Amino acid sequence: MSQVMIETEGLCKHWGGLKALDDISLTFADKELHSIVGPNGAGKSTLLNLLCGTYKPTSGRILHKNEPIDSIKPYAFARRGIGRSFQKTNIYPSATCLENCAIAAQRYMGGSFNFLKPRNKEPVLLHIAEEALHKVGLGHRKDTVAAAVSYGEQRQLEIAMVLATSPCVLLLDEPMAGMGHEESALIIELLKQLKKEYCIVLVEHDMDAVFELSDLITVMVNGQHLVTGTVDAVREDPRVKEAYLGQGDEVY
Amino acid sequence: MTTSLFFIQLINGLQYGLLLFLIASGLTLVFGVMGILNLAHGSMYMVGAYLAWYFFTHTDSFLLSAIISAVIALSIGILVERTLIRQLYHRNHLDQVLLTIGMIFVFNALQSLLWGNDPQGIKVPDLLSGSIPLTDTLSYPVYRIFVAVICILLAAALYYTINKTRLGMLIRAGESNREMVECLGINISRLYTIVFAIGVMLAAIAGVLSAPMVSIVPGMGEHVLIACFVVVVIGGMGSIKGAFVAALLVGIVDTFAAVLLPSIASMVVYILMALILLVKPKGLFSN
Amino acid sequence: MLFQKRSERLFIWIFFPLMLMMPLFLDGNIFYINKLSSILIFALFVMSLDYLVGRCGLITLGHAMFYGLGGYIFYIIAPQNEAVNFWVYTFYICVISAAIALIVGFLVLRTSGIYMIMITLAIAQMFFYYFSDSMEFGGIDGVFLYLKPETSFLGIKMFDLDNPTHFYYLCLFSLFNTLVFFKVIMASKFGRVVDATRENPERTTALGYNVFVFRLASYVIASALGAYAGYLFSMQYGFVNPSMLSWQTSGTALVMLILGGMGSIYGAILGTFAYEGLHYFFEHLTEHWMLFMGSAIILMVILLKKGIAGYIEKLLEKRS
Numbered sequence: 001m002s003q004v005m006i007e008t009e010g011l012c013k014h015w016g017g018l019k020a021l022d023d024i025s026l027t028f029a030d031k032e033l034h035s036i037v038g039p040n041g042a043g044k045s046t047l048l049n050l051l052c053g054t055y056k057p058t059s060g061r062i063l064h065k066n067e068p069i070d071s072i073k074p075y076a077f078a079r080r081g082i083g084r085s086f087q088k089t090n091i092y093p094s095a096t097c098l099e100n101c102a103i104a105a106q107r108y109m110g111g112s113f114n115f116l117k118p119r120n121k122e123p124v125l126l127h128i129a130e131e132a133l134h135k136v137g138l139g140h141r142k143d144t145v146a147a148a149v150s151y152g153e154q155r156q157l158e159i160a161m162v163l164a165t166s167p168c169v170l171l172l173d174e175p176m177a178g179m180g181h182e183e184s185a186l187i188i189e190l191l192k193q194l195k196k197e198y199c200i201v202l203v204e205h206d207m208d209a210v211f212e213l214s215d216l217i218t219v220m221v222n223g224q225h226l227v228t229g230t231v232d233a234v235r236e237d238p239r240v241k242e243a244y245l246g247q248g249d250e251v252y
Numbered sequence: 253m254t255t256s257l258f259f260i261q262l263i264n265g266l267q268y269g270l271l272l273f274l275i276a277s278g279l280t281l282v283f284g285v286m287g288i289l290n291l292a293h294g295s296m297y298m299v300g301a302y303l304a305w306y307f308f309t310h311t312d313s314f315l316l317s318a319i320i321s322a323v324i325a326l327s328i329g330i331l332v333e334r335t336l337i338r339q340l341y342h343r344n345h346l347d348q349v350l351l352t353i354g355m356i357f358v359f360n361a362l363q364s365l366l367w368g369n370d371p372q373g374i375k376v377p378d379l380l381s382g383s384i385p386l387t388d389t390l391s392y393p394v395y396r397i398f399v400a401v402i403c404i405l406l407a408a409a410l411y412y413t414i415n416k417t418r419l420g421m422l423i424r425a426g427e428s429n430r431e432m433v434e435c436l437g438i439n440i441s442r443l444y445t446i447v448f449a450i451g452v453m454l455a456a457i458a459g460v461l462s463a464p465m466v467s468i469v470p471g472m473g474e475h476v477l478i479a480c481f482v483v484v485v486i487g488g489m490g491s492i493k494g495a496f497v498a499a500l501l502v503g504i505v506d507t508f509a510a511v512l513l514p515s516i517a518s519m520v521v522y523i524l525m526a527l528i529l530l531v532k533p534k535g536l537f538s539n
Numbered sequence: 540m541l542f543q544k545r546s547e548r549l550f551i552w553i554f555f556p557l558m559l560m561m562p563l564f565l566d567g568n569i570f571y572i573n574k575l576s577s578i579l580i581f582a583l584f585v586m587s588l589d590y591l592v593g594r595c596g597l598i599t600l601g602h603a604m605f606y607g608l609g610g611y612i613f614y615i616i617a618p619q620n621e622a623v624n625f626w627v628y629t630f631y632i633c634v635i636s637a638a639i640a641l642i643v644g645f646l647v648l649r650t651s652g653i654y655m656i657m658i659t660l661a662i663a664q665m666f667f668y669y670f671s672d673s674m675e676f677g678g679i680d681g682v683f684l685y686l687k688p689e690t691s692f693l694g695i696k697m698f699d700l701d702n703p704t705h706f707y708y709l710c711l712f713s714l715f716n717t718l719v720f721f722k723v724i725m726a727s728k729f730g731r732v733v734d735a736t737r738e739n740p741e742r743t744t745a746l747g748y749n750v751f752v753f754r755l756a757s758y759v760i761a762s763a764l765g766a767y768a769g770y771l772f773s774m775q776y777g778f779v780n781p782s783m784l785s786w787q788t789s790g791t792a793l794v795m796l797i798l799g800g801m802g803s804i805y806g807a808i809l810g811t812f813a814y815e816g817l818h819y820f821f822e823h824l825t826e827h828w829m830l831f832m833g834s835a836i837i838l839m840v841i842l843l844k845k846g847i848a849g850y851i852e853k854l855l856e857k858r859s
Contacts, residue, residue: 052745078747086745092738103735107747112732113756115724119731165746289653291790339841345653346598350797351840353790357833365827478664478786481657489653518672522665526646529658533649 003030004066005169005199006051006082011060013046020046022223024060028169033195035202035210038220039244044203045087045173047220051201052084052171053077064169078107083167085158087174087203093147097138097157100146101129104164132164133157136190152183159190170200176209188212211235219243256387261507267396269503270403274458275476276483276495277410278451284490285426285447288340289348292355294477296452300325300459301468302363305372308463314377318460322453329452333445341444356474363470372468399461406454407496414492423447427490479506482525488535498536546852550805551718558711562704572703576775579710582811583717584768585795586804590721591761592793593802594730595754596737597648600656600789601663604643605762607784608636609769611670614682614779625688625700632770633763640762644755660786671781681780684773700774710771714808717764721804724760733757794836800848809847 006028013021021043028034036044049055051062053074062070064080072080092100102119105128106112120126133139136156141149146157155175162170175191176184188209194200195213204210210217217234219226221243227234234240279293300321307317336355340348375381376395383391414420422443425432458476466472483502487494502521509520528536558579565571588602612635617623647658671679687700690709698705724730735743736750743750773779782788791814799810817835821828843850 054745073749075744075747075749078745084745086742090739090742090745092735092742094738095734099731103731103743104746106728106731111728112748112753114728117728118726119728120726122728161742161746283653289656336837343840345656346592346793346797346801347840349598349600349656349790350794351837353794354833354836354840357829357836359833361827361830361833365830474786478661482661485654485657485661489657516669516672518668519665522661522668525658525661526665529646529650534654 002032004028005030005064006201007063007066008051009061009063011047011050011062012058013043013050013055014058019223021050021057024220024225026218026225026228028199028201030168030199031196032215033191033200033202033213034216034218035204035214036218036220037204037207037210038226041222042220043223044220046223048084048171048173048201048203052082078165078167081166081168082171083162083165083169084171085162085173085175087177089151089154089158091146091154091157091161093145095146096143097133097146097149097160098126098129098142100157101132101160101164102126104161105129105132105166108164108166128166129164132160135163135193136160137186152179152186155179155183155187156190159187163194168199170194170198172200172202172204174204175202176204176206184209256390257511260386260390260392261511262504263392263396263400265504265507266500267400267403267503268507269500270400270407271458271462272476272479272483272503273496273499274403274406274461275455276480276487276499277407277492278454279480280484280487280490280492280495281423282448282451283484284492285423286337286341286444288337288448289345289352290337290451291349291352291477292359293451293455293480294473294475295356295359296325296328296455296473297459297462297476298363298470298473299328299359300456301463301466301472302367302372302459303456304460304463305374305468306367308374314374314464318457321460322457325456326449326453328456329449330445332452333448337448338441338444359473360470369470373466374464374468376464395464399465402461406457410454410492419443419446479521482521484535486525486528486535488538491535491537494535494537544803544852546848546855547803547805549855550809550851554805554808555711555715562707567704569703572707573775576703576707576710577772578811578815579707579714580768580771580775581792581795581815582808583710583714583771584765585792585799585811586714586717586721586807587761587764587768588792589796589799589801589804589807590724590764591757592796593804593806594721594725594737595733595757595761597754597758598652598656599647599659600786600793601647601659601661602761602765602792603784603786603788604659604663604666605636605640605765605784606769606772606788607666607670607779607781608639609766609771610773610779610783611676612636612766613770613773614676614684617684617688620686622686623688625690625698626692628688629767629770632766636766637759637763640759641755644758644762648751648754648758660789663784663786663789667781667784667786670784677780679781681778681782684777684779687774687777706775713767713771718804718808720764725804729753729756794839797846798839798843800846800850800852803846803848806846806848813847 004027008024008026011021011024024047036047038044046055050057057070061068064082069077069080092103102125105125109125111117130142133142136159138153138156138160141153146154159175176187184206191200191213211231214231216228217231218228219234219240226239226243227237275297279290282288282290303321303324304317307320308314311317336351340351380395380398382394384394385391414423426443479502483495483498486502487498505524506521510517513520561575562572584606591597591599591602609632612632613628616631617628643662647655647662650658670676676682690696690698690700698709700706732748732753736753740750769783795810795814796807798813800806818832821831
């Protein structure tokens with residue numbers, strides 16, 4: 001197994017009396033795609049929000065490259081190269097697609113306190129932004145205002161923005177939510193390419209996609225860790241079937 | 253400071269705080285339920301004071317003029333909500349600020365048009381004009397105690413309405429989740445009108461009660477508005493309980509500051525607010 | 540190009556040459572020249588507010604605090620009986636007000652939305668009461684500044700501030716520079732992040748930006764320029780009083796801003812002139828001008844959602 005990028009140790013998140021996440025210990029390795037699945041309310045999104053610093057854990061630790069990061073500020077997570085995409089499309093609608101990625105790239109490139117340098121006169125930065133767009137297949141849309149592109153393209157842009165920050169870890173929150181079959185296929189192809197370069201944590205409801213893409217799958221139920229294993233191991237695991245079927249819930 | 257003087261200042265502070273609560277409760281209620289920041293709320297206080305003065309000079313009965321003023325204020329509230337505030341429900345904060353600033357202009361102009369710009373005053377009603385002796389040299393005016401009692405009664409009525417009645421249930425539901433109330437098929441527009449009109453009426457009643465204690469001048473509403481802002485911010489926006497605690501706190505601090513720290517008296521409550529916000533950016537009783 | 544929109548370029552090409560020639564038309568009519576100067580000063584103030592409200596999305600109802608502070612700081616630090624250098628004191632005033640803005644901003648920017656509106660208002664009121672209660676600063680009547688600064692720079696005397704026409708040109712010069720200054724900032728890499736924090740602060744944090752720091756920087760810049768406007772105002776008539784930092788001043792500036800069109804920067808000039816024009820018109824119509832002004836504001840909010848600048852842009856878009 002390759003180098004461990006992110007590790008959680010006994011991670012808990014409580015909302016008042018509700019245990020949204022209970023004692024989760026997982027490792028996420030570089031150049032692997034690790035999916036988190038489970039029925040609604042299993043705590044998948046909560047876990048993702050903890051990993052990117054949006055929420056602070058009630059207890060437990062998060063390690064990035066063996067350094068604890070659970071007490072750093074939310075914005076510092078991105079600076080360490082932990083980038084996330086959002087379940088609900090979360091972009092800058094009035095800016096062009098290129099500008100959306102340029103905002104992301106500039107964080108990495110620096111110079112954000114340069115009051116004089118015109119933002120559109122920096123070839124390197126714009127190149128990185130454009131490259132990110134090309135990677136997700138949005139190169140032809142670079143001068144279109146983000147609000148004007150299709151929903152599927154906005155989802156692609158969402159990923160391009162994360163890529164433009166030059167991350168080492170990608171936390172993807174349902175990148176295929178609300179997409180049609182063809183659009184999903186595009187994203188699946190994209191993720192296959194990306195997992196060669198990055199450590200990817202994927203939360204996704206589309207089980208076909210998960211089975212096709214994952215190196216490892218973690219199943220969660222009611223905020224608790226049920227099982228982690230390869231695709232085949234999880235597919236055969238009786239506890240997983242029970243967890244889904246027992247709740248009268250369909251396998252998504 | 254002697255014990256009796258301390259005692260008098262304490263009552264003064266409580267009485268001022270209760271009056272502030274009466275005005276601030278409307279402000280915070282309208283914000284909590286409707287999401288509207290009404291800068292013209294202080295104007296209603298001014299209108300209440302002027303109405304009380306106008307009717308008192310014509311009827312010579314404080315009670316009668318108080319009732320007429322409250323009814324007129326209620327009607328103004330309904331009218332304003334139906335015509336103007338309604339435009340704001342799906343607008344941003346800035347539009348709310350501007351429209352209500354426009355309303356302040358209009359109310360100020362109407363006040364100067366109808367009643368002129370000279371300071372006015374009314375005398376304390378005969379029945380309440382006495383004083384209660386505290387020591388040989390100090391006494392406390394009955395009217396101020398009367399005001400405090402009325403404020404407590406109104407606060408209790410407000411508490412009862414919000415916690416025990418169907419209307420109160422809707423108000424509480426509206427505070428926690430506006431969309432849900434709309435989805436339940438409740439006539440939200442009527443609820444808004446009622447809440448806004450009640451808020452306006454409470455502010456006007458505070459104006460009526462203050463009329464015999466202060467001089468009735470143009471701009472009196474704006475001064476009070478700022479004090480109420482401090483109360484609402486300290487208490488936590490939308491929280492009636494917070495407004496009550498904060499109003500008493502502000503009333504007492506302000507009163508004692510005037511005696512103990514006269515040089516910076518008018519700043520003390522703002523400093524208090526800044527300190528509280530440093531610790532709790534959303535006020536004492538925010539969720 | 541710095542001025543991207545056609546309407547903007549059109550406006551600048553008409554407005555500034557016209558204003559440059561204005562003293563010739565007015566033929567030394569001191570009353571109108573002074574009136575125009577004070578409108579230009581206020582437009583500068585509104586411009587700084589537009590940067591904060593329209594560009595950074597930070598709604599404040601206490602911006603006048605810095606307008607007043609500009610005047611009071613000048614009174615406090617300048618010696619009474621000696622003409623000081625204008626440029627040196629411009630620097631002092633901007634730095635001191637920036638330091639105050641840094642502290643105030645630290646408190647204020649912890650909140651947002653409606654809380655920020657109320658807190659900015661309350662803090663501005665605190666300064667208002669401080670100056671209006673203080674004997675040292677003449678209470679509600681304010682204080683007089685008897686000497687106007689001299690404006691020599693590297694030995695060259697540029698403006699004679701006792702001369703209203705000279706003062707007028709100083710105001711116009713300042714307004715133009717402020718406009719260019721804001722435009723440069725907005726087009727810069729810093730401006731890119733500011734736009735991002737306004738449009739989607741959550742995402743901007745997720746991308747690794749410390750949103751608070753960018754807001755604070757913007758707040759400090761806008762406040763320092765607001766103070767500069769107040770400094771100019773206090774110099775024009777030679778007095779400072781608490782009404783400069785009253786909430787009415789902040790409110791009026793906001794109204795002008797909306798009237799002109801938010802976020803466009805040049806709209807601040809349009810809005811200030813439009814408001815002052817309306818004010819002048821209603822004032823000569825009736826002593827109850829506030830009734831008309833208030834109604835006009837209400838109608839404007841309900842009907843004219845993007846201000847005059849937005850309206851012009853729409854017209855030009857239709858034509859092209």
